[in-house]
Amino acid sequence: MESKSTITAISTAPGTGGIAVIRVSGEDALSFCDAIFRPKSKSRNILNQSANTVLYGSIVNNKDEIIDDVLVTVFHAPHSFTGENTVEIACHGSIYIQQQILQLIIDAGCKLAQPGEFTQRAFLNGKMDLSQAEAVADLIASNSEAAHRMSISQMRGGFSNELMHLRSQLIDFVSLIELELDFNEEDVEFADRNQLKKLTTEIEQHIAKLADSFSVGNALKNGIPVALVGETNVGKSTLLNLLLNDEKAIVSDIHGTTRDVIEDNIIIRGLNFRFIDTAGIRNTTDTIENLGIARTYKQIEQASIVLWLIDCTQLTEHIEWLTERIEKRASGKKIILVFNKIDLVNKEELMVINQIFNQYEGDRVFISAKNNTNSEKLEDALLKAAQLPNIQPGDVVVSNMRHYEALQQAHSAICRVYDGLEAGITSDFLSQDIRECLHALGTITGQVSNDEILGNIFGKFCIGK
Ligand SMILES: Nc1nc2c(ncn2[C@@H]2O[C@H](COP(=O)(O)OP(=O)(O)OP(=O)(O)O)[C@@H](O)[C@H]2O)c(=O)[nH]1
Ligand SMILES: [Mg+2]
Structure with a gap:
């Protein structure tokens, strides 16, 4: 990446809006924008404007035609998001105006930004570490209170601080061990092994948490x-459609309608749920349907919560057969028994079917998916089953697979250090494992990174971020 070049992109969402913001960042950001900007007050321009202030004026093309009246915000390096000179042009949100202004800036010599390039520059210029940069993408994508709290805490450095603390402990540790290496001949131990074991345990517990x-x-x-x-x-597909408030899945009275897995997300009272409709379980010789049922089994294994639907009008004759198939795969998961089609049965019939499942301890809800009866009760049961801790502002919660994998590597390295201390292995081997732990933690914050890792991370951002 040529970090010296000046880049630009529309940073607001694609399409028409009240206003749109075009961002320009790099050494020549101020002069490129100044060339197409006519300030309202003649005595001022972008070049002599003080940092972090807003200027009112117009964007004009090379025929001196006014494209739009705009507000420009000027930032001077290093006090900007990217750490470079930056201008943000807030214009009216017509797609035509946005494109015209973008084109004028590009004609002035600016490059169109790559996806995530502004945030990548912020990282490369030391404005934030890698995990904070990744949190910017999560923050933009956050669609619930909890996801928002996690990403804002990470972006503001909550996770980074914990990693920094761990790294500094490990660096002290490894320096001490490596000092011993310098006195190898003399067979000295500067570091008290018991104290080191205590420290290793602390670090191990912190990483595990x-x-x-x-x-x-x-x-x-x-x-x-x-x-x-x-x-x-x-009524599984009927319930899915009700929950999503969308005719996502085909519903019919033909047995075996759903063959494939159909899924979608919905926020219920601030929590993000991913509902997965599956093929109904039955004994069938239909090859395709059996493939679908195999997928159902896999989904049960992967789910956190299993909604086991029962048709109140059809007392299954294969309860044991079915129970075995579901329970075997759902062990350790929350199962909610959902008795559906209560609109078709009376109270006595309902009691009978309820009793059939008497031996069953899980939560139970009685609904009519078709008539939208008791869906609130189902939501209550879902929230209770979710049992996720309430995320408080500032809590550090890891939500990124890359970070998780790095933490796992760090964890196995620190466990090896502990085992090594127990076994009394020599300092050189200890140092190797501590360094591996440091390396794994360093990949999270970006102290250790390469172009491939960065390309992978920032390539998934949108243009303009
Ligand atoms: N009366 C009544 N009918 C319902 C209710 N829920 C679903 N149905 C009907 O039951 C039939 C089957 O519904 P589906 O949602 O397709 O059932 P499914 O469990 O997805 O079935 P498969 O995909 O074949 O496994 C349809 O005719 C629905 O209209 C309900 O609460 N009351
Ligand atoms: Mg279905």
Whole structure:
């Protein structure tokens, strides 16, 4: 990447809006913008404007025609998001105006920014570390209170501070161990092994706690996976459509309508759930349907919550057969029994079907997916089953797979250090494992990175971010 070149992009969402913002960053940002800007007050221009202030004027083309009246905000390096000279032009949000202004800036010699290039520059210029830069993307994508809290805490450096603390402990540790290497001949031990074991345990626990938070972080970010399962025709797809408020899945009274997995996210009372409709479980010789049922089993295994739907009008004769198939795969997960089609049965019939599942302890809800009866109760049960800790502002929760994998590597390295101390291995081997732990943690914050890693991370951003 040529970090010296000046880049530009429309930073607001594509399309028409009240206003749009075009960002220009790099050494020549001020002069490129000054060339197309006519200030309202003749005595002022972008070049002599003080930093962090706003200037009112017009953007004009090379025929001196006015394109739009705009506000420009001027930032001087290093006090900007990217750490470079930056101008943000706020114009009226017509797509035509945005494109015209962008074109004029490019004609002045500016380059169109690559996806994520502004944030990448912020990282390369030391304005933030890699995990904070990644949090910018998460913050933009956050669609629930919890996801927002996680990403804002990460962007503001909550996670980075914890990693910095761990790294400094490890660096002290490794320096001490490596000092011993210098006196190898004399067989000295500067560092008290018991104290080192204590420190290693502390570091190990800290890393484990961060890694463990991923299950919560991942669920909050990508949605808590909820599988809708049961026999054919019990109303799984009807319930999915009701929850999503969309005719996403085909509903019919033909048994075995759904063959494939159909899924979508929905926020319920601030929590992100991922609902997964599946093929109904039954004994069938249909090859395609059996492939679908195999997928259902896989979804049960991957879900956190299983909604087991039962048709109140059809007392299944294969309860044991079915129970075995669902329970075997759902062990350790929250199962909610959902008795559907209560509009078709009376109270006595409902009691009978309820009793059939008496031996069953899980939560139960009685609904009519077709008539939207008791969906609030189902939501209550889902929220109770989700049992995610309440994320408080400032809590550090790992939600990024790359960070999680790095933490796992760091964890196994620090465990090796502990085992090494127990076994009394020599300092050179200890130092190798501590350095590996440091390396893994360094990949999260970007102290250790390469173009491939950066390309992977920033390539997934949108242009203009
Ligand atoms: N009366 C009534 N009918 C319902 C209710 N829920 C679903 N149905 C009907 O039951 C039939 C089957 O519904 P689906 O949602 O396709 O059932 P499914 O469980 O997805 O079935 P498969 O995809 O075949 O496994 C349809 O005719 C629905 O209209 C309900 O609460 N009350
Ligand atoms: Mg279906």
